Amino acid sequence: MMFLLAVLAVFIGVSIYFYFRAEALQQQLVxxxxxxxxxxxxxxxxxxxxxxxxxxNEEIVKNRAKLLQENEHAEKFLEVLHPFINNYSVIYTEAIRGKGQLHKITQKCFESYQKGSYRKFTGIIGAMKPHINRAWSGNNIGALVTFTEAIFYDMENPE
Structure with missing residues (x-):
């Protein structure tokens, strides 16, 4: 009989313990x-x-591109940059959303515009000044902003 009361007391004690523990977990869950x-x-x-x-930022980039259309040197490059400029906000948000997504989303935008245009774009970038190449190689949002500013600065201030 004593053994039965001891077992019953243990079960009641454990039940009370688990009841309060469950309440605490319920509060944590909420x-x-x-x-x-x-x-x-x-x-x-x-x-x-x-x-x-x-x-x-896309509006700013488009306005800067419009101002540069009068310049012959820049007009040729602006044709190549057309998908980049028109999809700037998409590229911007995707570059923020995922690390290392800048090149991937840019390629997608260029290839949806015209097959082979991304290769032409990267070929032109490869022939540009080293600071522009470094900016493009970043493959993140900081690289996008730096690259865009460097490209437009270079077109606005030809040497």
Missing amino acids: AAKRDATNAKKESKILFESVAVIARK
């Missing part, structure tokens, strides 16, 4: 869900902000 929801909302807001910045 807090984790709340944090996940907040993180998702914040992520959405940040991505929308990045999309706005990308569109504004």
Whole structure:
């Protein structure tokens, strides 16, 4: 009889322990869900902000390209850059979204425009100044911004 009461007491003690442990885990789960929801909302807001910045940067790039169309030297290169300029916001957001995606998404944009145009684009970049080549070889968002600025600076200020 004493043994039975001891076993019963152990079971009751373990049950009480697991009840309170389950309650604590339930509270942690609710807090984790709340944090996940907040993180998702914040992520959405940040991505929308990045999309706005990308569109504004694309407008700036297009305006700079328009201003350069009068220059014969730049006009020839602007024809090659056409898919890059018109898809700048897509390239920008994809470069932010994934590391090492700059070349991949740029190639996709060029090849959807015209077969072989990406090869022509990279060939022209390879023949350009070393600082432009280095900027393009970065394959990330920083490289995209640096490359774009270097290209337009080079076209706006021919030597």
